[in-house]
Amino acid sequence: MTVSGAMKLWYLVLLLFLVTCVTSDDSSLYTCHPGVRAPGVTPAANPPQMPSLAGVNTFTTKIEAVIGESNMTVSAEEYFDYGNNRAALFMLMSGYLYKLIYDYNTNELFYVNPDLSCYTHNLTTDTNNVFFGNIKLSNHLHVFNTMDALQFAATQGQTYMGQATVRGILCDYWRTCLTWPQVNSTFTLDYYFTTKNWVTPAAIPQVPVRAEVFGYRQMASGPHKFHHVYDYTEFRTAPPDDTTVFETPAMVVCANRTQVRPPPQLTQAFVYREEIVPKSGVSTTADVWYDNNLKLVRYDFRPSSPAAPYHNTDAVTEIHDFNTGVAYVIDRIMANCSIIPIMNVSFDTSLNVSVAANHQQFVLKMKSPQDLFYIDNNYTYAGQRYARGEQCDVFIRQRSDFMLGGVAINATLEFYFLSQDQIQRNNDGNLVSQVRDIPVQLNVNVPSIPYMVTYSIYDYDPEEPAITSYDVSTCYSIQNKMGFRITFYGNFDRKVRTYKDIFLYQSISLAASIAGVTPIRITKPSFHMESGNAYFIATLVDRAPVLKRYRKLPGKMVQYNNDAVIQNIMTPDMCASLCSQNTNFTCNSFEYCPTSKVCTLSKIHTSDGTVVSSTQSCDLYDRSLGSNSFVEVSLPDAWQNLKNGVIKQLFQINIKYNKNTKTYTAQDISNDVIDSTDLPPSSTKTLQSFKSMPNRYVPNFDDNILSGQSIDDCAQACVDQTSFVCQSFEYELLTGTCFLSHLHPDEHPRVIKGIQGTDLYIRDYTSKFTKLPGQTVLSSSNVIYQQIYDTNQCAKLCDNYQAFNCKSFDYCSDIGTCFLGKTHVFDVPKADIISNPMCNHYSRNYIDDFTRTALKTIQLVNDRVVTGVTLAQCAKSCVDTEAGSCASFSYCDMQSLCRLTSASLKNVGQVSATASATCDLYTRQYFPDGTGYVSNPQQYYSQKSTSTNMSSSSVAGIAVAMVILGVLLTAIGIFAYLRKTNKRIQDIRMPSRD
Incomplete structure (x- = not known):
């Protein structure tokens, strides 16, 4: 491998530089014959074998090549990977980097130039294949392995020359004589390897250190002699850290690549x-x-x-x-x-x-x-x-x-x-x-x-996005929408419900196809299943304005292509409709001249091209998609098509269960569904005054029915009801239908039944109170109700109590007893607050009657300043002010400062807010019973006194009746409680029934 490395790099540089070599003095080093030992060299006794590096199939190394006769130095990096059948050679010359990348798997040699241009050669025929070989293994081209390269050098008859020091490294070195007919050259090649006892960075014995070449090339003008030195550094037998060296560089396109x-x-x-x-x-x-x-x-x-x-x-x-x-x-x-x-x-x-x-x-x-x-x-x-x-x-x-x-x-x-x-x-x-x-x-x-x-x-x-991802409902007003519900009858048990998404997406496609609209016009789709019914609910929106199908080119016109001219057209929208509805020819563009009210239709598309010219009086509109765009129907026509499709039983969903397919046919369709997001929103605070019971209702207790309502609207309607006291309502989610009732179901829990698709909302009177858990405050109260089912029922009794202004209550769940009180927890001595794990105290939330304006205050009128109180106590002080004359207050948290005033931002045009760094303004909105606060509270209180006062005899009569029933039902529990609190039986009451 090392010999091949020296020869390979030498051959590459030789190809680049031999034509510039100059004649030198004669030397025996330049006289060489293949297979013949160099002159004057005597073989050593028992010379060592040239290193084989057996088992090394991968190496990387850096090489510095000195081209002596050309006064040039070249740096190179060589990468060899036998296992993956690839190699690479990078050369830095005169500041330019050249790369040769060998891909034996595709039989390609890539040349990458410094300007990152790249071209591809056939590796079999390219002469530079000599660097890494082009042998055939199992009919596939393959790079030389290490032993192949060394055996090739061994056939040339190396001679061991002894030891020498190169770059301060003790080396064994060998000499051989080679002839390369490819470049008509003969040369002497010396190989230098570290000695066996030299420790190498690669952690293997005897790595290449230097190769030195003396030779000549036979040219027409005679032999040209050369002398090259190649120093190997950083020789490693591991793959390179960056294996992309075997790939063409990023963002480089190689011409003629396979x-x-x-x-x-x-x-x-x-x-x-x-x-x-x-x-x-x-x-x-x-x-x-x-x-x-x-x-x-x-x-x-x-x-x-x-x-x-x-x-x-x-x-x-x-x-x-x-x-x-x-x-x-x-x-x-x-x-x-x-x-x-x-x-x-x-x-x-x-x-x-x-x-x-x-x-x-x-x-x-x-x-x-x-x-x-x-x-x-x-x-x-x-x-x-x-x-x-x-x-x-x-x-x-x-x-x-x-x-x-x-x-x-x-x-x-x-x-x-x-x-x-x-x-x-x-x-x-x-x-x-x-x-x-x-x-x-x-x-x-x-x-x-x-x-x-x-x-x-x-x-x-890579899956189809949900059609709900393309929701364009916000682009249409409520006048351009129609909610609808399609009903299926059958058995929709738990097994069927697992296919709910398939029901939904088949319904969307069917609805669009039958209605004659694009799927994007079926907005907000949902599918609901009950045991015997299923509902597909969605909103059908109108088609987009026809004019929006055309691209506008202001001040442009089409010359000599007026296929139809229509006079007295008032708007470009009308002209667009004429173009879209034209049956005499396919209208692909039109011009509209607003001054002359002329509409000109044309058969051709001209959003770009040479037939368009400028004008100051007309605008050109070109159809963006051409004549093959989808022809949509209007909202009324789409609704009619959809109804007819359901009536004709064309709305069929096919669900495959294992090997069987079942068809579900729609039986009914209606458009009494309201898109609640487009209805005027009611206060969410109103809904907070109700507690919900999903999938519940109370049969036969509907005092009023309202259609097309949102949940908030329904809650507000219940609060605003004047003909009776609305204590609960039911909301049918699918239809937006609201059922108001005078019944407070907490008092009759057995009448509550289960149902799918309808939710029950019960007046939550506890929302008006703050809980003090495990405490009692009203142990001395004379107003006591027995047989109370829950806290909410007790809160209702306090809220509706007429004999005095009920500000708090205790509820003891173990004995079902409710105590009403005239005082707030802020008003009682701490000694009266008694620990009782079975009871909880609730005091009224005065702050709920106010709205906050942060970092604002108003000029105080008839004001009263209270210091050292909390925000809740400040709100209570305002509510407790005589005759309700406190209309707002400012609270400064850092100073615990409370300022009460009869002025309010509700007095429009008379009072304005000013900035404050430390205070917030609270404006009163309600009286204690939930009635809206008015600027003349004296009138409200006089009316309340007339309509709500009860005589002491009336109260006593109610109490006597309740005592008898209470004693009969819970005598044992009450007797024990009375013994503990030193109360009389006459103090116990039972709640009245509606």
Whole structure:
């Protein structure tokens, strides 16, 4: 191996420099004959054998070549890998790096020049195959192994010359005489190896140190003599740390390279995230959903500038519908939406160029999966390299149609795919869990600019994206939507429910097909199953404006191609409709002149081309996708088609269970479903006053029924009900139907029944109170209720109590007893707060009656200042102010300062807020019973006094009746409790029933 290394590098340099050699003085060293010992050399007794390095099949080394007659030094690196049948030789000459890369598996020798140009030679016929050989093993071309190279040298008759010191290293050295007819040269070659007892960096005995060449080349002008010295350093028998030295360099295209195999074929639909990193500038990320079957693309990104149609740099979603040629641009922060034509500057579009009627026509089309990544069979396999820590198969090519800023340019593209022996396990899709041939990275180099960019591809999922990913419902007002529900009858047990997603996606496709719309118009789809029914619920949106199918070219017109002229057309939208609905010919473009109200229709596409000229009075509109775009129907027609399809039993879902297929036929369809996101939102705080019981209802207790409601609307309707006291409501999720009831189900738990698709909401009176667990405060209270089922029922009694303003209550669950109190926990001495693990105390949340305005205050009017109190105590002070005259308060937390005032921000035009560094403003919104706070509270209190006061005799009568029932039901428990608290039986009450 070492001999071959010296000869190989010498031969390469010889080829480069022998033509410049000069004649030198005669010397015996230059006189050499094959197989003959050099003159004056006497063989040593028992000379050592030349090192064999048996078993060494891989080496790397650095070589310094001194070309004496040319006054030149060349540095080289040599890499040899017998097991993988490859080798490489790098040379640095005059500041330029040359590379020779040997691929014996493909029989190719690659020459890489300093300017990174590359060309490919046949390794069998190239004369430089002498460096690493071209032997045949099992009919395959193979590199020399170490012993082959040494046996080749041994046949030339080496002579052991003894020991010499080279570069301070003690060496054994041998001499041989060689003739190379390839370059008509004869020379003497001396080999120097470390002695056996010399410790080498490679940890093996006797590595090459130097090769020295004396010889001549026979030329027409006579023999030209030469003298070369090759020093070996850093000789190693391990593979190089960077195995890419055996591959052509990154971003280098080698002409005439063998196409070993084409790049992988992508699926027709996939999802991925990409990181775009230019060599200089700002890196960006984007998410892509692509479905060539549905002709839909979604692209989430952040615009680099606030230009149209974005007008800001917020995160946006672009959804391209290649069925119609329309793009939906959605601002994900502001939820604004613009509908525009798909433009050729988009990454997912390409031009479908054709010639018709002697004019070039340019029509957009959706890129195929391969085109999306600029992948075609012109790529050549360039070996394996690592990208993002993954071993990848690399493909490379040059092309002239790479789009940058909407302009096609020349670029080198290098694509990394997960290597064929690697597998990716994803956690996204359910159909494909292990994937091969995953795109990992695309590197692009545009030398003419210069410009370099890397596209790293993450989370690649080769499954069809969910149609819900292409939601354009925010682009339409409620007038342009129609919610619908399709009902199936049958057995939808647990086994069937595992196929819920298949039901959903078949329903989406069926609905779109039957309605005559693109799938993107079926928005917010969901599928619900009960034991005997199933429902497909979705919202059908209107078609995009027809004008948005056409690209506008302001101030342009088509000369001599007016196939139809229509007068008195008021808007370009009307002209677009005439073009789309024209039956006499296929209208592909039109001009609209707003001044003359003239609409001109044309058969040709002219968004680009020579037939377009300028004008100041008209605008040209060109159909973006051509005449083969999908013809959509209006919302009323689509709804009619869908109804008819269900009525005719065309809406059929086929589910395959093992070997059997079962068909589910839709039986009913209705459009009484409201898109709740477009309804005016009611206060979420209102809903917090109710506790929910999913899949529950109370039969036969519906006092009022409202349709088309959101859950918040239903809660607000219950609170605002005036004809009766609404204590609960049921909400039917599928229809948005709301059922109001006077019944508080906590008091009648047995009437609550189970049902799918309906939720029960019960007034949660405890939301108005703060809990003090394991404590009692009202042990001396005279108002006691027995047989109370839960805390909420006790809170209701306190909230509705008429004899006094109930501010707190104790509830003891072990004896089902509720104690009502006139005082708040802030008002009682600490000695009255008693520990009792079976009871909890609840005091009213005064702060809930207020809304907070941070770091603001108002000019105080009739103010009262309280110090050393908490925020909750400040709110209580405001509520407790006589006749409700406190309308707001400011609380300064750092000073524990509370300022009460009769002024309020609700007095519009009279009071304004000012900035404050330490205080917050709280404006009163409610009276204690939940009634909205008014600016004239005296009127409210006078009305409450008239309508709610009860005489003492009435209260006593209720108490007597409840005492009798309470004693009968819980005599033992009550007697024990009364003994403990020194109360009388007459103090015990039972709750009244509705």
